[in-house]
Amino acid sequence: MISVQEAKEILFKHLPEPKIITVKLEDAVGLVLAEDLAAPLDVPSFDNSAMDGYAFSFEDCQNRLPMVVKYTIPAGTVDLPELQSGEAARIFTGAPIPKGCDTVVMQELTSRKDDFLSIEADTVKKGDHIRKQASQTSMGDQVAQVGWLLKPAMIGFLAGLGFDRVSVFRPPNVTILTSGKELVSPGNPLGFGQVYESSSYTLKAALREMGIPVTSMPIVEDDLVRIQESIETALGNSDILLVTGGISVGDFDFVNQAFKNLGVEQLFYKIRQKPGKPLFAGKRENQLVFGLPGNPGSTLTCFYQYVKPSILKIMGKEAAGEKPQLVSLEGDFQKRLGLTHFVKGLVSNQEVKVLSDQESYKMNAFAQSNCLIEFEETKEMFVKGDLVRVHFLD
Ligand SMILES: Nc1nc2c(c(=O)[nH]1)N[C@H]1C(S)=C(S)[C@@H](COP(=O)(O)OP(=O)(O)OC[C@H]3O[C@@H](n4cnc5c(N)ncnc54)[C@H](O)[C@@H]3O)O[C@H]1N2
Ligand code: MOO
Numbered sequence: 195m196i197s198v199q200e201a202k203e204i205l206f207k208h209l210p211e212p213k214i215i216t217v218k219l220e221d222a223v224g225l226v227l228a229e230d231l232a233a234p235l236d237v238p239s240f241d242n243s244a245m246d247g248y249a250f251s252f253e254d255c256q257n258r259l260p261m262v263v264k265y266t267i268p269a270g271t272v273d274l275p276e277l278q279s280g281e282a283a284r285i286f287t288g289a290p291i292p293k294g295c296d297t298v299v300m301q302e303l304t305s306r307k308d309d310f311l312s313i314e315a316d317t318v319k320k321g322d323h324i325r326k327q328a329s330q331t332s333m334g335d336q337v338a339q340v341g342w343l344l345k346p347a348m349i350g351f352l353a354g355l356g357f358d359r360v361s362v363f364r365p366p367n368v369t370i371l372t373s374g375k376e377l378v379s380p381g382n383p384l385g386f387g388q389v390y391e392s393s394s395y396t397l398k399a400a401l402r403e404m405g406i407p408v409t410s411m412p413i414v415e416d417d418l419v420r421i422q423e424s425i426e427t428a429l430g431n432s433d434i435l436l437v438t439g440g441i442s443v444g445d446f447d448f449v450n451q452a453f454k455n456l457g458v459e460q461l462f463y464k465i466r467q468k469p470g471k472p473l474f475a476g477k478r479e480n481q482l483v484f485g486l487p488g489n490p491g492s493t494l495t496c497f498y499q500y501v502k503p504s505i506l507k508i509m510g511k512e513a514a515g516e517k518p519q520l521v522s523l524e525g526d527f528q529k530r531l532g533l534t535h536f537v538k539g540l541v542s543n544q545e546v547k548v549l550s551d552q553e554s555y556k557m558n559a560f561a562q563s564n565c566l567i568e569f570e571e572t573k574e575m576f577v578k579g580d581l582v583r584v585h586f587l588d
Contacts, residue, residue, distance in 0.1 A: 433481060
């Protein structure tokens, strides 16, 4: 068996190559840019008014009051007049500044009688309320770089520069295959000896939260031929396959054998960790395959520790990967030497508490937790106040 650290090193060394696609800008939120972008134009692309008011020459306002309001210039005006000395133009926010004007006054600071405009000259400074061409961005400026996460403000910024498509790292397609004769989908009656299938719900939810396209296969019973057929079908159209259950050593655990028969190259099988000891990771060509241990708590722990960071890396979200934080432990905790323990915890008031009900068949503590605490392999006893590694789940 290998350590958590070794497993992660092996896995991250064998991740499929990221794929680059071009998407509509409106579909790019949450994705990572795969290209550097330079501004194709100045923004603003013309001098324009920041206020509803009047445009004029500052010098006239000092010497030639009242001025004559000769033109009206709404936003979107194309044919602009050229103002002569003593003339002003009614202008609105976003409208281009006509020739002969260098200043805008907001209408609240003016008085108007017929076409004559009066301004208190000392309320105005030269250049007021003019948004100059290129005052945000100049043509040719580098505005975004490979690796940047496209958040809503960045999407709007790029739209404002005229981009309608961008190149991004493609999110991998993930397929979930649940195995186990005892499993019944929620919504159906439960017979004796049966359990509701919950892990596909957990995994699908976690993947959807990440914006990953997910397909769920029908539950497959514990039969080598059936499992093999289902895995083969699932591999047909996925970049990452998650099989849950059937990966341990029981007489009805066929997933490992099925992987072998289908030519999946094993990266590792079994890790010195609890829960999730029988985790399997493998590759077939450019596809990544996980055999997630069936206990629902193990499945989700392995997802958070191994699958999610892999997906983030494939999507170019390197920086968003694994970053545990050190938090003070609220009480003592004892564990077995020789295994890393991932423990459901709750961080509040700068402390982390170990929740009860840690067994991997239970989901009640997981449902209440906001983090996994990683207690290292080489230590047995942790005491109140120790700084421990916390992986937040949000
Ligand atoms: N002799 C040994 N037995 C077991 C070992 C071991 O090392 N030696 N490891 C144990 C550990 S740890 C785990 S974890 C489990 C993993 O077993 P499998 O991956 O083969 O999973 P199953 O046997 O199919 O199921 C385990 C358990 O989880 C329930 N389950 C499975 N899938 C789902 C699902 N989609 N939704 C809800 N519940 C699910 C299933 O009913 C079983 O109760 O092996 C231990 N045994
Ligand atoms: O490791 Mo198993 O995942 O303990 O239940």
